[in-house]
Amino acid sequence: MGKYSILDKVKPEVRSINSYTLREYDYEIKINQNENPYDVPEQIKREILDFALERSWSRYPPFDPVELREELAAYTGWNPEGILAGNGSNEIIQCVLEIILYPGRKLILPSPTFTVYKLIGTVLGGTVQEVPLKSDLTFDCDAIEAEMADSGDVIILCSPNNPTGCMYPQDRLVRLLEQNPGTVVIVDEAYYEFSKETVAGLLGTYENLIVFRTFSKAFSLAGLRVGYGLMNPALAREVNKAKLPYNINFFSIAAAIKLLQNRDILSGKIDELIAEREALYTAMNTINGVTVYPSRSNFMIFETPYDPEIIFRELLKDGLLVRNVSSYPMLSKALRVSVSIPDDNRRFITSLVRIMGELETSE
Ligand code: PMP
Numbered sequence: 001m002g003k004y005s006i007l008d009k010v011k012p013e014v015r016s017i018n019s020y021t022l023r024e025y026d027y028e029i030k031i032n033q034n035e036n037p038y039d040v041p042e043q044i045k046r047e048i049l050d051f052a053l054e055r056s057w058s059r060y061p062p063f064d065p066v067e068l069r070e071e072l073a074a075y076t077g078w079n080p081e082g083i084l085a086g087n088g089s090n091e092i093i094q095c096v097l098e099i100i101l102y103p104g105r106k107l108i109l110p111s112p113t114f115t116v117y118k119l120i121g122t123v124l125g126g127t128v129q130e131v132p133l134k135s136d137l138t139f140d141c142d143a144i145e146a147e148m149a150d151s152g153d154v155i156i157l158c159s160p161n162n163p164t165g166c167m168y169p170q171d172r173l174v175r176l177l178e179q180n181p182g183t184v185v186i187v188d189e190a191y192y193e194f195s196k197e198t199v200a201g202l203l204g205t206y207e208n209l210i211v212f213r214t215f216s217k218a219f220s221l222a223g224l225r226v227g228y229g230l231m232n233p234a235l236a237r238e239v240n241k242a243k244l245p246y247n248i249n250f251f252s253i254a255a256a257i258k259l260l261q262n263r264d265i266l267s268g269k270i271d272e273l274i275a276e277r278e279a280l281y282t283a284m285n286t287i288n289g290v291t292v293y294p295s296r297s298n299f300m301i302f303e304t305p306y307d308p309e310i311i312f313r314e315l316l317k318d319g320l321l322v323r324n325v326s327s328y329p330m331l332s333k334a335l336r337v338s339v340s341i342p343d344d345n346r347r348f349i350t351s352l353v354r355i356m357g358e359l360e361t362s363e
Helices: 042-054 066-076 089-100 116-123 141-150 170-179 233-240 250-261 263-285 308-317 342-361
Strands: 083-086 106-111 127-132 154-158 184-188 209-214 227-230 299-303 334-338
Touching: 042 250, 066 083, 066 250, 083 089, 083 233, 089 116, 089 154, 089 184, 089 209, 089 227, 089 233, 106 116, 106 141, 116 127, 127 141, 141 154, 141 170, 170 184, 250 263, 263 299, 263 342, 308 334, 308 342
Parallel strands: 106 127, 106 154, 154 184, 184 209
Antiparallel strands: 083 227, 209 227, 299 334
């Protein structure tokens, strides 16, 4: 009798990839996940807690979170019938790809970009076609247009792109939408509030456009997992079929609604983070040996001539946890740092100046 492994039943595509993981480290300053350093204000937290204490926990959340969709419609200017909320935007990304991809269908992705897209596309058995960024780490719009003209069922453009911070130019997006009416064009605007530039205004004109957003970044709500997608209502009805019932718990729905209603309170901190991003970029640019890339988001990548793992470890010695992104295509010398409060950013600069100085003299 032959020897069987139950793992032989797992799709070969799944066996061939690595899972999305994040190692834990001890740190004082967490600047590795593009989170908002400012927590939700205490008064708002208390109001959400009060609501949760009054509501029965034995009952399911609303089948359709209508109030959340309506608040999102007011925030985005899009039709509530074309809005789907998820347990993080990751869930909506998964649902959309689930209803489109199967073996033989093609997902086009600029590379490097947010790794979860490729992971989901591969698990679903789709063909993932990657189009490299240009050497200055901006989108290669010509190459993307050429790839789309060739074939493609769906494309995801992360704008601002994680981890490089570049934007997909809106005029080139319009061209892509016009030239490929049969391809689903997704723009992931997880970091929209830091770029203040959205393509949501095109949704009414192009029914092949989908926009993803999240509460995990500017809205300070990564711990409660809420994201959403904006799309043509007919498409939203189809995507809804792939969504599990009651995907967002009542607590997270209430928190998202409360934050949308109080968004003016958060906007000052967002503007501060944008100003800090520019200050951080300027300061890093003056450090000998550091190449920093401009970003429209709340993070940026930088390169040094040294092993990124050494830079990572040295920063960690000073209590700073950044992300070593050197395993990404094209980024073999790069690390990514999230913009934090002014004190944290200053500590990061001081530490990087020390490390670069020490490495230079030890050469
Ligand atoms: N899209 C991008 C580009 C991201 O960087 C992230 C999180 N890092 C997500 C989506 C996922 O966000 P969420 O927490 O809403 O699932």
